[in-house]
Amino acid sequence: MDAVTVGIVGCGTISAAYLRAALDFPEYRIVACADLDLARAQARAAKFDLRALSVEALLDDPSIEVVLNLTIPAAHAEIGLRAVEAGKHVYSEKPLGLAVPEARQLVERALERGMRVGSAPDTFLGGAHQTVRAALDADQFGRIVSGTACMMNHGHEHWHQDPGFYYQPGGGPLFDMGPYYLTALIDLLGPVASVCALTDRSAAERVVGSGPKAGTPIDIGTETHIAGLLRFATGAAISLITSFDVWAHRHSPIELYGTKGSVLVPDPNRFDGQPMMAIARAPWVDLPVTHGFAEADHRGVGLADMARAIRSQRAHRANGEMALHVVDIMQGLIEAGATGRTVDIATRCERPSPLPRRREIGLLD
Ligand SMILES: NC(=O)c1ccc[n+]([C@@H]2O[C@H](COP(=O)([O-])OP(=O)(O)OC[C@H]3O[C@@H](n4cnc5c(N)ncnc54)[C@H](O)[C@@H]3O)[C@@H](O)[C@H]2O)c1
Incomplete structure (x- = not known):
């Protein structure tokens, strides 16, 4: 071409x-x-x-x-x-x-x-994620009933030279990092039907940490801790926590729990990573990466x-329909946090078609 x-x-x-x-x-x-x-x-x-x-x-x-x-x-x-x-x-x-x-x-x-x-x-097109997608589609874990997705850190101001936008509407941990987690989850589970959430802005003050603006205070114009619950159209209930108010934690990026077993999905901000699975009471083992390509970036x-x-x-x-659905879910989570109510998500999207089982770049069809 x-x-x-x-x-x-x-x-x-x-x-x-x-x-x-x-x-x-x-x-x-x-x-x-x-x-x-x-x-x-x-x-x-x-x-x-x-x-x-x-x-x-x-x-x-x-x-x-x-x-x-x-x-x-x-x-x-x-x-x-x-x-x-x-x-x-x-x-x-x-x-x-x-x-x-x-x-x-x-x-x-x-x-x-x-x-x-x-x-x-x-990143959902990376090898790790396409491998989990194929295993889910082959019904290795049964119906996914619940799960967790966690993106928690202390924000971007220690490295980004102009981090102000990360703390304004359209930024925050949810709008900044949520798209990686939500897109991966939609690719694996399909669209979200409703959400509820508790939200907060915990850090009292933040300052730019590097570059010409170092030392400048950052105006906080958005939520910095969002603990949400996503009800997928399939019925799966996934807890999603995104936060810029956490110094350290030990949760996996994404864990999904099915009727036959559980799967750990690697960092959805990366293309590579090692998925793991545990079927019923068997111990955790690696799920061999078979799909897509797995280079780091x-x-x-x-x-x-x-x-x-x-x-x-x-x-x-x-595609745009999926990205619009992601925005709708994120907006719904912020609204749910502000009102204390469950918010129905009006938009829907299809799961994107999976990548074939081969790894060469340039062979995307
Ligand atoms: N920095 C990262 O590691 C990273 C990673 C993944 C995604 N992103 C996303 O990429 C986007 C850009 O991030 P960035 O870190 O490169 O930001 P940045 O502030 O370094 O760069 C943004 C650039 O866009 C320009 N710009 C702003 N408004 C414009 C307009 N109306 N017309 C033309 N130019 C305009 C700015 O002058 C600036 O040069 C953001 O949406 C961010 O979420 C960033």
Whole structure:
């Protein structure tokens, strides 16, 4: 297939990881980049041999088919919508939007315009997760009845040079890291029907820990501890805790408990990892990784899958409907925490089709 041409909007921290990983994917070619801060775009362009453009010029460029949206969460829906209006597909960093209305508008407008919306995370396409998916689909653990998912740490301000957005709506541990856990769970179990939650903002003060803004106080504009319960459409009840208020813990990222046995799912923020299983009273053993690819960082595989899907006119896996459902669940958890009520989740999505049992990059169909 001829490579799909991609232009990046947003040349911050994560753009370097995408640009490095892109060299492994023949499905797409990043040709240009833009940023509100043109100097950032120029620096990336010089390093990776791209054209640095203004955001307007990139959106107007007819040679660019897909906008890779790596801006901050508050700009995701706006840039996505502008890309779609300009006749381009968009693949967005997570979350797809700050709230359901703007994420839904993007997905619906793209559908009307015949454009695709893709979204990170794509780690559920990694070898560890696809192996667990295959084992679940083969009914190795029976019906999943319950489980836990835990993402707890003390936030990003010790390493990120400009961490303010992590503590505003669209950030926080839920909107920042929840998409990895929720996308993995949806891939394994299907959509969520309702949620309830207890939420809190525990740390009294936070300051930027590194870079030119070191020592600057951070304004806390969102919940930093969210203990939720997810009722999946299948009936499975999964506890999800996301927190920036925990210094240390020893929970597994995801544990699922079925009628025949239990499975430990590795970190959904990574492509690799070793799943483990225990059938009935037997001891824990490794579940051999048989599917997908298991290299440490292949951020961009979801975009590669979307590029291939554009050429072969099939559905892509890390898609806008699933990302919209994730936003809906996260918004529902915040609302449930604020009101003390169970919140029904209105959106639904299909489980993405599993990857075939082979490991080579470039063989995504
Ligand atoms: N940093 C990470 O390790 C990491 C990992 C995974 C995902 N992400 C996600 O990637 C996204 C970007 O994160 P980051 O860490 O690179 O942030 P960042 O602040 O380092 O970079 C964001 C860039 O987007 C630009 N930008 C903001 N609004 C814009 C607009 N309207 N038009 C054009 N450019 C605009 C900013 O000038 C900045 O250069 C976030 O959604 C984040 O959740 C980050």
